[in-house]
Amino acid sequence: MHALMLAVWATSAWGGPLRYAEDRAPGIVNPLFTTTMSEARINELLFEGLFADDFELRSTGRLAESFTVAEDLRSMTIRLRRDVVWHDGDGFDAQDVVFSINAYKDPATASSEAGRVSWITKAIVQDPYTVHLEFANPEYAPQNKLQFKILPSHRFPSTSIKRTDGFRTQPIGTGPFKFESFNGDNSITLKRNDRHWSAAKLTEIAMREVSDKNYQARLLVYESLEALVQVLPRDLATLENDRKVELYPYQTNSWWYFGLNQRPHRSLSSARVREALALMINVDQLLEPIGTGDRVSGPFVRSSPFYNHDVPPLTRDPDRGAELLTEAGYTRPGQSWIGPDGKELRLKLVTLSNLDTAMDVVINVQSQLAELGVTIEPEFLGIAEYRERVWRDHDFDIILSQWSFDRSEEIYEQFHSDGSRNFIGYHNAGVDDLLEKAKLAADPQQKKALLRDVHARIAKDHPMVFLWTLDNYAALSTRVQNVSMIHPFYFFTWASDWVFGQ
Amino acid sequence: MSATALVSAILLSQIGCGTDEASTPPGKEATTETPRPDLDQFGWISEVVLEPGAFAALVEGGAREGWIALHAHDYRAAEAAFGDRATPRARAQFALSLLYEDLSDVSGLAHEQLFSEWEERGGLPEGNEILLLAALSSACTDGDTTIRWASRISTEPGLALAQALIQGRSAFEYTGSDPFGRRMALHRAAQAGDEAPLLEAATTPLITRKEETFVRRFWDPCLYRSLSDHWRRRVGETLGGSSTQAIASWSEPDAPLQSRLFAPWATASDLASDVASGRDPALYGARSPTLRRLGVGSDTEPIDDPEQARALMRLLDAGLARWREQLLALADEDGQALLEDLQLIHRFRQEWLVTRARLALDEDHPRQSLVYTEQARDHAQELGPANGPALLALLAETRLRLGHTREALDALHLLAQEMPEVLGLTEIVGDLAILRGLDRQGDSKENP
Numbered sequence: 007m008h009a010l011m012l013a014v015w016a017t018s019a020w021g022g023p024l025r026y027a028e029d030r031a032p033g034i035v036n037p038l039f040t041t042t043m044s045e046a047r048i049n050e051l052l053f054e055g056l057f058a059d060d061f062e063l064r065s066t067g068r069l070a071e072s073f074t075v076a077e078d079l080r081s082m083t084i085r086l087r088r089d090v091v092w093h094d095g096d097g098f099d100a101q102d103v104v105f106s107i108n109a110y111k112d113p114a115t116a117s118s119e120a121g122r123v124s125w126i127t128k129a130i131v132q133d134p135y136t137v138h139l140e141f142a143n144p145e146y147a148p149q150n151k152l153q154f155k156i157l158p159s160h161r162f163p164s165t166s167i168k169r170t171d172g173f174r175t176q177p178i179g180t181g182p183f184k185f186e187s188f189n190g191d192n193s194i195t196l197k198r199n200d201r202h203w204s205a206a207k208l209t210e211i212a213m214r215e216v217s218d219k220n221y222q223a224r225l226l227v228y229e230s231l232e233a234l235v236q237v238l239p240r241d242l243a244t245l246e247n248d249r250k251v252e253l254y255p256y257q258t259n260s261w262w263y264f265g266l267n268q269r270p271h272r273s274l275s276s277a278r279v280r281e282a283l284a285l286m287i288n289v290d291q292l293l294e295p296i297g298t299g300d301r302v303s304g305p306f307v308r309s310s311p312f313y314n315h316d317v318p319p320l321t322r323d324p325d326r327g328a329e330l331l332t333e334a335g336y337t338r339p340g341q342s343w344i345g346p347d348g349k350e351l352r353l354k355l356v357t358l359s360n361l362d363t364a365m366d367v368v369i370n371v372q373s374q375l376a377e378l379g380v381t382i383e384p385e386f387l388g389i390a391e392y393r394e395r396v397w398r399d400h401d402f403d404i405i406l407s408q409w410s411f412d413r414s415e416e417i418y419e420q421f422h423s424d425g426s427r428n429f430i431g432y433h434n435a436g437v438d439d440l441l442e443k444a445k446l447a448a449d450p451q452q453k454k455a456l457l458r459d460v461h462a463r464i465a466k467d468h469p470m471v472f473l474w475t476l477d478n479y480a481a482l483s484t485r486v487q488n489v490s491m492i493h494p495f496y497f498f499t500w501a502s503d504w505v506f507g508q
Numbered sequence: 509m510s511a512t513a514l515v516s517a518i519l520l521s522q523i524g525c526g527t528d529e530a531s532t533p534p535g536k537e538a539t540t541e542t543p544r545p546d547l548d549q550f551g552w553i554s555e556v557v558l559e560p561g562a563f564a565a566l567v568e569g570g571a572r573e574g575w576i577a578l579h580a581h582d583y584r585a586a587e588a589a590f591g592d593r594a595t596p597r598a599r600a601q602f603a604l605s606l607l608y609e610d611l612s613d614v615s616g617l618a619h620e621q622l623f624s625e626w627e628e629r630g631g632l633p634e635g636n637e638i639l640l641l642a643a644l645s646s647a648c649t650d651g652d653t654t655i656r657w658a659s660r661i662s663t664e665p666g667l668a669l670a671q672a673l674i675q676g677r678s679a680f681e682y683t684g685s686d687p688f689g690r691r692m693a694l695h696r697a698a699q700a701g702d703e704a705p706l707l708e709a710a711t712t713p714l715i716t717r718k719e720e721t722f723v724r725r726f727w728d729p730c731l732y733r734s735l736s737d738h739w740r741r742r743v744g745e746t747l748g749g750s751s752t753q754a755i756a757s758w759s760e761p762d763a764p765l766q767s768r769l770f771a772p773w774a775t776a777s778d779l780a781s782d783v784a785s786g787r788d789p790a791l792y793g794a795r796s797p798t799l800r801r802l803g804v805g806s807d808t809e810p811i812d813d814p815e816q817a818r819a820l821m822r823l824l825d826a827g828l829a830r831w832r833e834q835l836l837a838l839a840d841e842d843g844q845a846l847l848e849d850l851q852l853i854h855r856f857r858q859e860w861l862v863t864r865a866r867l868a869l870d871e872d873h874p875r876q877s878l879v880y881t882e883q884a885r886d887h888a889q890e891l892g893p894a895n896g897p898a899l900l901a902l903l904a905e906t907r908l909r910l911g912h913t914r915e916a917l918d919a920l921h922l923l924a925q926e927m928p929e930v931l932g933l934t935e936i937v938g939d940l941a942i943l944r945g946l947d948r949q950g951d952s953k954e955n956p
Contacts, residue, residue, distance in 0.1 A: 029955070043953045061875075062911030063944075122949050146629055147947035154949075236956050242887040249825065252818075255882065257915055260956040298889065309921035311938025358955075408955050413914035413941065416950020427952065448631050450942035455722030477889055478956065484822075490814045490875055494915055495951065 023195065023210035024486060024504070026233035027222045029361055031192040031215040033389035035177040035185070037155035038109060038117040039169050041397065042389075043258065043410050047235065048213060050498040051196055052093075053155035053179035056084060056103065059499055061490060063413070065150045069098065069180065079144035084152075086135045091201055092158045093184035100131040105159035107139075114166035118397070121419055121426050122154045143446070156180070182206040182502045191215070207488070207505035217360040223481075226251060232483040235497055238363065238476070239297030245481050254492045256480035258410040259307050262473040264355075264371075265405040269431035273351060274403055278334040280468040283353075284320050285327035286378045289473055292367050299474035304461035305409075305417045307475040311454055312415055314461035319472070324378050343379045352381040353403040356395060359386035364406055371406075400429055412495040417457075418445055421464060432469040550831050551774020551798055553852045555765050557835050560842040566765055571596065578770055579850065581896035583607065595766045598746040598754060601739045603898070605751075606790050608736035610866070610901035614920075615933050616649025617908050619729050622940040623657070629943070633724060636666035637715050640688065645729030647673050679730065687714055695734045701745075703738045706731065710929035727932025735929075755792070756783045772859040774798040793860060794867040802827025808871055817868070817879035824860075828853050851893065858884045858899065865902045874909040881906055891926045904937070913941040 032045040037053055040046055058068040067073070073084045090098040107129040110117045128140040141148065158178045162171070177185045182204050183196040192215040198206050214231065216222045223241040225231040227248055235256065237245060245251045266274040266283070274280050293299050301319040306312045328338070335346035343351040355372070357364045365386065372382040382404075387395060395401045409420060409427075419425040422441045423433045440460045447453035465472070480492050487507035493499035556563045567575045571593055577586035578596065583603045590597035623642040626632040643657035654673050661670035669682045669689075680695040682688060691714055694706040713725035740751045747754035758767035759779035772793030773779040782792045803823045809816045832853050836844055846852065861884035868877035881903040886894035900919040907916035916937055924930040 041954055043955050046951070046953050063913075064911060065948075122951070125949070145947065150947040151949035153951075239887075246887055253882075253887070255915070255918075257918060258956045259914075300889070309918045311917065311935075311942055410953050410956050412948070412951040414945035414948040414950040415914075416948075416952065418950070419952060448629075448946060449633075450626075450939045450946065451724050452719070452722050453942050453946070454938065476956070477887065479887065487818070488815055491878065491910075491912075494912065 023212040024208050024233060024506075025212045025214055025231045026235060027214050027216040027225065027231050028235060029215075029217055029219070029222075030358060030389065031194065031213065033393065034169065034174045035194075036167075036169070036171070036174045037157065038115060038119060038167060039174075041118050041393065043235075044213075046495075047497045048194065048196075049155055049179075050181070050493075050496040051183040051211060051501065052177055052181045052185060053157075054181050055153040055155055056086075057149045057152045059153070059493060059496075061500065063494075065147070065153065067149075069103075069156055070149070070152070073149060075145070075148060079141075079146060081138065081140045082145075082148050083132065084137045084139070086137065087203070088135055089203060090180050092160075092180055093178045093199060094158075094161075096158065096160050098156075098158075098180055099134045100137045101134075102156055102159045103137045104129040104131050105162070105165060106155075106157045109157060109162070109165040109167055110154065112165040112167070115168075117167075118426060119154060122151070125151060146448075183211055186210075202502075204502035206502040208501070211501075218362050226481055226483065229483065232486050234481045237479045237481050239299060242297075242477065242479060250484050251481050252484050252489075253479045253481050254489065256478045256492050256497065257494045258478055259310065259413070259415055259475075260408050260410040260478065261302050261305070261307055261475045262367075262406070262408045264471040264473065265407060265430040266469060266471070267400060267403050267405075267430050268433075268469060269400060272403060272431075273345065273353060276334050277467060278330045279336075282327040282330035282334070283375075283380065284468050284471045285323045285330070286375060286380065287371060287471055288322050288374055289319070289471075290322075291374070292370050293474050295366050295370075296363055296476065299476045301474050302472045304465045304472055305420065305470075306415055306457075306461060310415050312457035312461065314458040314465075317462050317465045327378070338379050341379055342381060350381060351379070352383060354385060354401075355382050355404040355406065356385045356387060356392065356402040357406040358392050359388055368406055397429055400431065405430075410495070416445075417441070417460070421460070421469070430469055432464075432467070434463060434467055437463050437467075549801075550835060551778070551856070552765060552768045552771065553774070553831070553847070553856055554835060554838075556769070556850075556852060557839045557843040557847045560840070560846055562765065563846065566769070574600070575769075578603075579855075580893050581891060583897075593766075594746050595758070595764065598743045599767070599771070601742045601746060602751070602755060602789075605736045605739035605743065607898045607901060608732040608739065609790060610898050610905065611930065611933065612649055612732035612736055613869075614901060614905045614908060614916075615729055615732055615936070616645060616651055617905065618933065618937045618940055619645035619649075620651055620653060621908070621913075622936060622943065624653070625940070626943055629946075633717070635717075636661045636663070636670075637688075637717075638726070640666040640669060641715065641726050641729060643670060643673050644679055644688075647679055648730035648733040680734075691728055695730060698734045698738045699741075701738075701741075703735060706734060707929060711931050713932065725935065727936060731929065731932070752789065755779075755789055759783045770855060770859065772796075772856075772863040774856065788870070791863060791867050791870065794863040796860070799824070799827075799860070802831075808867060809873070809876070812868075812873035812875045814875040814879050817876040821879065821883050824857065828857055854886075855893070858886075858894075858896065862896065862899050862902060865899075865906065869902065869905060869909065874906050877902065877906040878910065889922060891922065895922075897923055897927065908937070913937065913944055917941060 028044040030044055032048050034045060035048060037049050040049055054068045056068060056070040057065040060066045069087055069090060070084045071087045073082055075082045086100060092098055107123050107126055109115055110120050110123040125142050126139050127142050130138040132138050161173055161178055182199055182202045184199045186195040186197045188194055194213040196211045198209050219238045222234050223245060226234050246253055266280050268275045289301060300308045302308060303317045303319040304314060331343055336343045345351055355368060357368055368384045372384055375382050396405055418441045419427040421428060421432055421437060423438050437460055440456050444453050444456040447456060482489060485506055486504055488503045488505045571590060574586045574589035574596055577589055578600055583600045587597055587600035590600060639657050639660050643654050646654040658670040658673045661667055665686055668684060669679060672682055673679060680692050680699060682692045694709055698706040710731055714728045715726040717724040743751040743754050759776050761776060763776045773796055775798055778796035778798050779792060781797055804820060835847055839847060861880045865877040865880040868880060881899060884899055888894045891897055900923045904916040904919040920930060920934045920937055924934045
């Protein structure tokens with residue numbers, strides 16, 4: 007299979023598409039329901055926000071041409087570009103902006119990105135190319151928050167939009183590339199949007215799903231791909247020594263974790279049981295096959311200003327873990343631990359299918375915990391089922407996943423009781439209070455202190471088993487030129503400049 | 509530090525090889541009789557690889573630990589280990605002065621951006637001590653905002669120091685009994701030759717203020733300037749004369765290998781060219797004539813074009829690959845082993861790129877500097893033979909200059925793991941990164 011794919015892809019002529027690999031294809035191409043990095047990356051090619059980062063990471067006008075902020079900082083007026091058309095030829099205007107904000111906010115839409123517009127209380131069309139926004143609180147630089155993607159109002163009957171809306175298979179944006187096709191092998195083809203103001207140099211971009219990381223690296227070396235968005239640490243040395251490949255730092259502030267479902271009536275609702283589980287897992291051994299990485303003790307990468315270095319990563323101590331289970335009312339009459347309810351301690355561990363590195367970790371932890379009397383039942387889910395089971399129904403005991411953060415490293419949605427990404431059901435009133443204060447803090451040193459405190463408190467509660475952060479590098483063929491930098495989160499923000507060289 | 513340990517072992521074993529005549533393969537004896545190529549052709553790399561015996565002689569007799577440390581970019585350990593061997597000791601001292609100068613640049617930039625942007629936004633903590641910190645940072649890093657900050661102080665505390673700064677006098681003369689005065693005393697001690705107390709105080713904030721719900725901390729903005737000056741003076745003391753004169757002595761035609769081994773300048777004549785041009789010693793090597801033979805031009809570009817930097821990198825790498833092949837063909841087994849095991853090509857490449865990055869920053873070309881520093885960096889997430897601390901300091905400065913503040917922390921975090929005196933700088937850059945992110949709506953997604 008691999009050899010066949012290699013042969014087919016290798017036939018692509020130079021000057022054809024830029025082919026990049028994702029571990030998993032985007033599950034959906036609709037900015038309202040974006041939950042994964044692969045979706046965020048492809049959105050960056052297809053859609054635009056009112057503002058986007060320039061090379062120096064200043065939020066500068068994209069669909070917005072100019073703006074003024076009211077003196078009281080509670081509203082702003084944005085004048086829009088007049089030279090923008092949607093990929094289907096319709097003109098872009100202020101109605102699209104207001105519609106998009108209302109669609110993100112519409113409870114019936116249940117957008118996973120609703121939090122990104124929650125600070126806007128009202129959006130008004132002033133004229134076809136002018137929008138007026140009002141805010142819940144004074145906003146010193148509201149343009150920094152207006153990077154969410156704008157949708158074509160003419161493609162939807164109302165702001166109540168379902169995930170299953172046909173838009174997901176025929177996405178229309180204003181971005182520098184337009185959707186061409188979903189292909190049988192889960193790949194996606196995009197063509198250059200010739201009417202885009204940026205005049206992208208590449209004519210075509212193709213996203214390939216390649217779940218095997220080793221194979222991704224080989225495809226790049228064999229010139230059957232031009233870009234890997236994420237290189238595993240173990241492959242760095244090989245790629246670094248390949249003169250046809252260039253590595254670019256791609257810092258997504260990502261960390262791996264086991265999320266523990268602590269909703270009532272779940273085995274892991276008990277803090278003691280969660281801590282016991284954390285103490286039983288040999289994290290270093292899980293990390294070994296992946297390569298070098300930094301252990302973390304909380305919800306930030308170690309170089310983050312919010313990381314609390316006074317909180318050390320947990321040291322494995324299965325004996326203490328056993329004591330905690332006993333204290334929680336568990337007994338171990340035989341091989342397995344039996345709970346106070348008389349049932350064996352069996353935990354459903356859910357993760358995405360077809361991710362080889364994640365599968366290795368799951369199998370490894372299953373084996374580790376089996377020796378200690380805890381039964382793990384792994385379930386490898388497709389992305390649609392994963393979304394339903396994890397995000398919507400919370401039907402799991404443990405998930406293995408990774409969170410990636412942009413440079414503001416905002417963890418409110420993951421750990422606040424009302425957070426839209428808090429599907430593990432974590433609740434700590436003290437942490438909620440600190441997160442709310444941190445969100446509103448205007449003093450960087452105060453915010454740092456608040457979030458370091460959050461780190462310490464979360465580490466004590468064990469809502470997750472915090473695992474590691476990996477070195478983040480992307481790899482591009484040296485034939486892809488004019489790549490000044492990779493955007494530290496969205497990857498393709500500056501891809502219009504990229505060009506194939508000789 | 510497995511990489512360091514590995515290289516140490518290799519260095520030790522290679523010295524053994526080089527001094528043991530019996531280990532020389534019989535078939536290689538003829539090489540001593542054939543004319544050797546011009547050792548200057550590949551700079552100090554060829555001196556090591558083609559004359560392993562001379563290299564062995566250099567590192568034997570007690571200097572071994574020093575060279576192992578210098579190879580591992582552990583300049584303090586090297587400086588201590590070289591003892592009374594003046595030239596290599598001064599080399600380590602010079603490296604320390606450059607490193608702290610780089611860190612001083614990062615510190616000046618970060619403090620200036622933090623205080624200016626914080627004030628512009630509103631909410632900069634009130635009090636003379638904050639204004640004084642900002643003025644002090646500018647004064648210590650050749651900034652141009654010293655008077656702007658200091659002139660706003662019209663009452664004590666801080667007035668005396670502010671006046672001194674406005675009048676262009678050294679802040680270190682200030683002898684007050686407040687935290688500034690106490691810290692300035694440590695700077696004076698460092699100037700007088702004792703840097704230990706200043707280094708020890710580096711992990712203690714200069715200003716600590718208890719706010720209602722947290723403790724505010726600011727760090728000594730002059731730390732790296734004093735440390736750099738201290739080590740620059742030590743170079744002169746070690747070799748006699750001024751530091752510039754001392755370093756110039758390494759450019760004499762008969763200057764020994766130890767004056768350039770692991771340096772960014774390949775040959776004594778390269779250094780002579782820099783000295784004759786009156787260039788900043790921090791940029792020595794960046795325009796080496798030797799590299800012209802690789803096709804790498806010494807001229808810099810008028811614009812900050814990263815593609816030009818990448819084109820230069822391609823020429824450099826192709827040229828160094830040719831060097832490697834030629835050296836392997838010319839060297840005996842000991843020389844070949846030294847070339848490969850000590851990663852001499854990689855080492856020279858990195859040293860040169862670090863200097864070239866400094867030059868790019870000096871010319872306000874941060875995008876080119878980003879290419880050089882990223883290309884120079886080994887993927888190992890640690891300091892050691894593969895990654896020097898100056899490289900990470902320059903990477904941090906480059907990212908700061910490009911507005912990639914959060915990313916600058918990645919480099920500083922690695923430095924701080926080995927250098928406790930970088931802690932305060934990491935905190936200040938962290939504050940700046942947070943300040944710049946205050947108005948953003950954070951985004952997070954599953955999977956990297």
